[in-house]
Amino acid sequence: MKRIKVTLIALIAFLGMHEATHAQLSVTPEAGITAVNRVDMSNWTPSFKVGASVEYTFNDFFSLQSGLHYTKRDNSYNSQITVQKIDGSGEQWTYSLYSNHGYLQLPVKLKIGWDISDDVRLFIGAGAYVGYRVGASYNSMGYYLSYGYGYGYSGYGEYGYGGYGYGDITGYSVSGNQNKGYKWDWGTTFSAGIEAKKWVMSVGYDLALGKESQFDSVGAKFHTISMTLGYKFKL
Numbered sequence: 001m002k003r004i005k006v007t008l009i010a011l012i013a014f015l016g017m018h019e020a021t022h023a024q025l026s027v028t029p030e031a032g033i034t035a036v037n038r039v040d041m042s043n044w045t046p047s048f049k050v051g052a053s054v055e056y057t058f059n060d061f062f063s064l065q066s067g068l069h070y071t072k073r074d075n076s077y078n079s080q081i082t083v084q085k086i087d088g089s090g091e092q093w094t095y096s097l098y099s100n101h102g103y104l105q106l107p108v109k110l111k112i113g114w115d116i117s118d119d120v121r122l123f124i125g126a127g128a129y130v131g132y133r134v135g136a137s138y139n140s141m142g143y144y145l146s147y148g149y150g151y152g153y154s155g156y157g158e159y160g161y162g163g164y165g166y167g168d169i170t171g172y173s174v175s176g177n178q179n180k181g182y183k184w185d186w187g188t189t190f191s192a193g194i195e196a197k198k199w200v201m202s203v204g205y206d207l208a209l210g211k212e213s214q215f216d217s218v219g220a221k222f223h224t225i226s227m228t229l230g231y232k233f234k235l
Contacts, residue, residue, distance in 0.1 A: 024056075024057040024234060025054070025055070025056055025057075025234070025235045026054075026055045026057065026232050026233060026234045026235060027052055027053070027054055027055075027232070027233050027235065028052060028053045028054075028055065028067075028200050028230040028231065028232045028233070029051075029052045029230055029231060029233075030050070030051065030052065030053060030200065030202070030228045030229060030230025030231075031048070031049065031050040031051075031228060031229065031230075032048070032049050032050075032202075032226055032227045032228030032229055033046065033047070033048055033049070033226070033227055034046070034047045034048060034049050034071060034072075034224055034225065034226040034227075035047075035224070035225045035226075036072075036073050036074060036222060036223070036224050037222065037223045037224075038221065038222055038223075039220045039221060039222065039223065045074045047071065047072040047073065047074055048071070048072060049069055049070070049071040049072075049226050049228060050069065050070055050071075051067060051068050051069030051070055051071075051105075052067050052068060052069075052230075053065055053066070053067035053230065054066050054067050055111070055232075060113075060114075060115075061112055061113065061114065062110070062111070062112060063110075063111045063113065064108070064109075064110060064111070065107070065108075065109045065110075065111050065125060065127075066106065066107060066108050066109075067106070067107060068104065068105070068106055069104070069105045069107070070102065070103070070104055070105075070134075071102070071103055071105060071224070071226075072100070072101065072102055072103075073099075073101045073102075073103060073208075073222060073224070074099065074100050074101070100135075101133055101135070102133065102134050102135035103131040103132065103133055103134065103185055104131060104132050104134055105129050105130070105131040105185075105206075106129060106130050106131070107127060107128070107129040107189050108127045108128060108129070109125040109126060109127030109189060109191065110125060110126060110127055111123050111124070111125035111191075112124055112125070113195075119196060119197045120194065120195070120196050121194070121195040122192075122193075122194055122195075123191075123192065123193055123194075123195065124190075124191070124192045125190065125191045125192070126188075126189070126190050126191075127188070127189055128186065128187065128188055128189060129186065129187060129188075129189045129206065130184070130185070130186045131184070131185035131186065131187075131208075132183055132184060132185070133183040133184075133185065182210065182211050182212055182213060182214075182216075184210060185208055185210045186208075186209060186210045187206055187207045187208040187209040187210065187221075187222075188206070188207050188209070189204065189205070189206045189207075190204065190205045190206075191203065191204040191205075192204075195232065198231055198232045198233075199229070199230070199231060199232075200229070200230040200231070200232055201227075201228075201229055202226075202227070202228050202229075202230070203225075203226070203227055204224075204225070204226040204227075204228070205223070205224070205225055205226075206222075206223075206224040206226070207220060207222070207223060207224075208220070208221040208222040208224070209221065
């Protein structure tokens with residue numbers, strides 16, 4: 001029995017070494033455009049994505065892809081809300097938010113590809129990514145639309161607490177602190193595209209799932225659709 005186990009382990013190791021020696025490494029610098037949408041907002045914001053993919057091709061069908069990319073995630077929001085005061089009356093507010101975030105992303109995807117001609121190849125890929133925020137700025141403002149006495153609005157947002165006190169107030173604004181909130185980001189990633197000789201055209205979709213603050217929960221946060229063009233260098 002021990003000999004059988006040793007033989008199986010040796011065979012698996014040999015096959016692994018055989019696959020590793022036949023694996024092909026390639027690097028693809030790429031750049032493109034993105035459209036970003038926060039799940040609780042209706043507008044899509046244009047942005048960009050730039051970086052390089054590193055791919056380990058094991059056979060004619062399967063490969064493992066990673067890399068490093070820089071992408072922007074901007075969003076803006078405008079709303080009008082009614083705040084209920086302790087005396088039962090209502091108070092009108094207008095609220096706006098604009099954020100501008102930059103992320104470094106490290107994806108890991110399993111790709112499946114197949115040839116449709118001598119120089120053209122189709123592919124699909126799926127996996128996960130982890131990201132880190134390297135730059136951020138945002139501004140949020142709130143204003144009374146009606147005059148009155150009573151307790152004002154107080155709430156918790158993406159970057160921390162914001163309160164507006166109480167009393168006879170006709171208007172108030174506050175700017176956010178870009179250093180608050182979680183800097184790490186993670187989610188799922190998908191891609192599909194075509195390789196024509198050494199050119200790579202790809203359409204991708206990322207779904208951000210990570211927490212944005214201490215009291216946040218894991219769940220869908222941002223949708224990102226991307227279109228990129230790259231050039232593959234085989235090493």
